[in-house]
Amino acid sequence: MNAFDYAAPQSVDEALSLLSAGNGNVGVLAGGTDLIAQLKENKRQIGLLLDLKKIPETTALSFDEGSGLHIGAATACSDIYNFDVVSSRYPALVDCTSLIGSVQIQNRGSLGGNICNASPAADGPPAVIVLGGVCNIIGPNGARSVAAEDFFTGPGQSVLEAGELLISVEFPTPAANSGAFFLRFIPRNEMDIAVANAAVSVVLSDDKSTIESARVAIGAVAPTPLLVADAGAALAGKAVDDEDAIEAACAASRAAAKPITDMRGTIEQRVHLAGVLTRRAIEGAVQRAKES
Amino acid sequence: MAGKVHVTTTINGESVEFLCEPRQTILEVLRDQLDLTGTKEGCSNGNCGACSIQVNGDVIDSCLMMAVEAEGQDLQTIEGVADPEGLHPLQQKFLEHAALQCGICTPGFIMAAKALLEKEPNPSEERIRLYLAGNLCRCTGYDKIVRAVQDAASVMAK
Numbered sequence: 001m002n003a004f005d006y007a008a009p010q011s012v013d014e015a016l017s018l019l020s021a022g023n024g025n026v027g028v029l030a031g032g033t034d035l036i037a038q039l040k041e042n043k044r045q046i047g048l049l050l051d052l053k054k055i056p057e058t059t060a061l062s063f064d065e066g067s068g069l070h071i072g073a074a075t076a077c078s079d080i081y082n083f084d085v086v087s088s089r090y091p092a093l094v095d096c097t098s099l100i101g102s103v104q105i106q107n108r109g110s111l112g113g114n115i116c117n118a119s120p121a122a123d124g125p126p127a128v129i130v131l132g133g134v135c136n137i138i139g140p141n142g143a144r145s146v147a148a149e150d151f152f153t154g155p156g157q158s159v160l161e162a163g164e165l166l167i168s169v170e171f172p173t174p175a176a177n178s179g180a181f182f183l184r185f186i187p188r189n190e191m192d193i194a195v196a197n198a199a200v201s202v203v204l205s206d207d208k209s210t211i212e213s214a215r216v217a218i219g220a221v222a223p224t225p226l227l228v229a230d231a232g233a234a235l236a237g238k239a240v241d242d243e244d245a246i247e248a249a250c251a252a253s254r255a256a257a258k259p260i261t262d263m264r265g266t267i268e269q270r271v272h273l274a275g276v277l278t279r280r281a282i283e284g285a286v287q288r289a290k291e292s
Numbered sequence: 293m294a295g296k297v298h299v300t301t302t303i304n305g306e307s308v309e310f311l312c313e314p315r316q317t318i319l320e321v322l323r324d325q326l327d328l329t330g331t332k333e334g335c336s337n338g339n340c341g342a343c344s345i346q347v348n349g350d351v352i353d354s355c356l357m358m359a360v361e362a363e364g365q366d367l368q369t370i371e372g373v374a375d376p377e378g379l380h381p382l383q384q385k386f387l388e389h390a391a392l393q394c395g396i397c398t399p400g401f402i403m404a405a406k407a408l409l410e411k412e413p414n415p416s417e418e419r420i421r422l423y424l425a426g427n428l429c430r431c432t433g434y435d436k437i438v439r440a441v442q443d444a445a446s447v448m449a450k
Contacts, residue, residue, distance in 0.1 A: 004314055
């Protein structure tokens with residue numbers, strides 16, 4: 001690891017000044033479980049390690065019935081899944097944050113870092129996308145908000161521009177009769193990187209027989225996590241057990257998947273998994289919506 | 293060149309001060325400066341858990357925490373687990389069940405299992421296996437480790 005300076009600013013403004021003074025030579029530190037590993041492997045060289053964990057906004061975790069769930073970008077995964085409102089109202093966030101790495105990783109690694117690292121196989125983004133997550137960004141030109149599905153631009157790449165920081169991720173209050181579910185496929189039970197993953201959210205009719213609207217997202221099957229609008233559209237207005245609609249949604253996920261073959265899986269396997277995981281995530285989301 | 297940083301922290305209940313470079317991990321400082329070599333370095337990238345310590349009660353990989361981040365935190369390492377009266381029940385049960393062979397992974401397993409039992413005194417076997425998934429052992433096949441943790445949990449419940 002090359003030598004660098006360290007700063008732990010206590011305000012967003014201070015962090016922004018340090019970030020712009022660093023001229024692109026700054027490593028932004030939340031939990032560090034990706035960044036420190038990258039620094040050790042000399043994949044990145046930095047002049048300044050900028051620790052965001054002393055900034056109140058980046059470690060905030062709160063819920064309000066009117067404004068929804070607010071997760072500071074540096075909030076650790078375990079703080080998220082141990083937050084009672086998350087387990088009761090946003091279980092899809094428990095699904096993903098509780099299987100990012102080991103317990104040791106979850107106690108440091110943050111959802112914001114998982115998003116900013118922008119791995120195509122990251123386990124956070126699909127659930128964040130289907131839950132309507134919004135990324136709150138602040139930079140030298142002020143604040144802006146980007147829908148999670150629009151945040152990613154390529155492997156390790158996002159819409160974050162030089163001098164910008166992800167400060168928080170916000171989620172709307174779940175609609176009545178709604179449910180969401182995330183799962184991934186790995187060859188073992190834990191501590192692995194997704195061969196493919198998927199998340200689905202649904203809003204059911206009051207009698208819980210019909211899917212009024214749905215969102216489907218898949219990961220590890222394209223250069224970025226994908227919102228599959230066609231899959232959601234295939235389910236909208238259909239009965240919860242409409243096999244043709246469910247199969248149409250799975251087909252839409254398979255069609256959207258543009259995976260590569262690598263050590264974890266082949267193109268053929270990943271396309272197949274995009275369909276299988278979409279089906280299982282639909283079933284999980286509908287089940288949770290029925291129980292809601 | 294970056295200067296050294298003065299850090300004040302608590303390690304095993306005692307206030308500790310050290311100087312470190314910002315690029316040093318807390319694992320490096322524990323082992324190379326503070327002579328707390330019970331914490332082991334394995335993969336050094338967050339996969340094996342050999343370097344597990346507790347920070348404010350939570351188990352973490354010390355290879356992925358910078359030493360400067362220890363400022364104001366409460367750290368516990370394997371050196372602080374036994375007390376003057378004797379071994380911690382987890383240590384005693386690891387011995388009784390022969391839950392180690394080469395021993396390199398053992399301090400990390402003890403720290404992770406200790407964090408688990410402090411938060412969940414009566415975990416199921418499945419829960420123990422899941423919680424300890426971030427600790428790798430290449431000798432035992434894990435069964436003896438899991439049985440040692442189960443036995444320690446039952447002793448600690450009394």
